[in-house]
Amino acid sequence: MKKFLNGGGCGQQTAPALKRFSDVIDRTKPLLYIPLAMERAQYPGCFSWIQDELREVKVPSIEMVTSADEIVQKELDAYCAVFIGGGNTFKLLYELKKSGAFDKIERFIERDGIVFGGSAGAIIFGHSLESCALADRNDVGLEDIAGYDILNGISLLCHYTNQTEEKQRESTAYLTELSKRMPIIALPEEDTLFVNGETVETIGTKQFYHFEGGIGIEREPGYTYTINQKL
Numbered sequence: 001m002k003k004f005l006n007g008g009g010c011g012q013q014t015a016p017a018l019k020r021f022s023d024v025i026d027r028t029k030p031l032l033y034i035p036l037a038m039e040r041a042q043y044p045g046c047f048s049w050i051q052d053e054l055r056e057v058k059v060p061s062i063e064m065v066t067s068a069d070e071i072v073q074k075e076l077d078a079y080c081a082v083f084i085g086g087g088n089t090f091k092l093l094y095e096l097k098k099s100g101a102f103d104k105i106e107r108f109i110e111r112d113g114i115v116f117g118g119s120a121g122a123i124i125f126g127h128s129l130e131s132c133a134l135a136d137r138n139d140v141g142l143e144d145i146a147g148y149d150i151l152n153g154i155s156l157l158c159h160y161t162n163q164t165e166e167k168q169r170e171s172t173a174y175l176t177e178l179s180k181r182m183p184i185i186a187l188p189e190e191d192t193l194f195v196n197g198e199t200v201e202t203i204g205t206k207q208f209y210h211f212e213g214g215i216g217i218e219r220e221p222g223y224t225y226t227i228n229q230k231l
Contacts, residue, residue: 001112003150003195007187007208008086008119008158010053017192017203021081021116022057029080030061036068036095037087037120046085054083068099076108086119086158089132093124093147094140106148119158122187124148131155131184134174150195152227153183160186160209172216179211183231186211191221198226 004021006014025031031054035046047064054062059080065071076082082105084092096102109115117125123132129145135157138145147155160171175184185193191204201224202208210217210231225231 005122009189025080037092068101071101081114084121089120126156161188183212
């Protein structure tokens with residue numbers, strides 16, 4: 001299992017993670033891009049963004065879906081990877097679950113399919129979207145907020161240290177309280193969790209934060225642990 005869960009950055013912020021991503025994918029195959037966390041009117045701009053973001057990855061082509069129903073019809077094994085972009089996390093998970101695409105991607109994961117998720121596209125791979133409820137509005141009325149849970153019970157938040165001081169204080173208070181019920185990893189935009197089998201390695205240049213039991217702990221860049229190990 002190879003999954004890249006990025007804190008929501010782009011350009012130079014994601015360059016080290018995209019280099020590793022490029023090294024592990026089969027670059028003879030196209031890549032599938034899922035922008036569904038964004039509004040439909042933004043999809044053309046999203047496609048221009050992903051082409052620029054992955055210009056050094058050099059896959060034969062990038063295909064973008066504009067609905068979750070398209071994902072259900074795709075043969076995902078024909079792609080070198082699935083790239084799931086950012087936006088509103090609740091909208092993204094709602095679209096995937098109501099269409100059946102959530103299960104389709106889950107089966108792709110079980111077959112060792114490679115995924116790169118940024119921001120919302122990373123958060124859905126955690127235990128629960130409750131970690132981002134302060135940052136994102138649940139305007140779609142999503143009730144089942146469980147994610148793919150590939151981190152063994154850990155939920156995710158992105159853009160953590162890239163906020164104003166006031167917003168970060170608010171986020172820290174929220175995560176500290178929430179962590180009494182579930183562990184959370186809060187990532188800055190510069191960091192990516194590379195889940196490689198049972199090993200989780202941090203790729204990036206900044207500290208990330210681990211909240212558990214009402215306590216927040218700063219972790220240094222490059223921190224590595226195993227999924228079944230207590231973080």
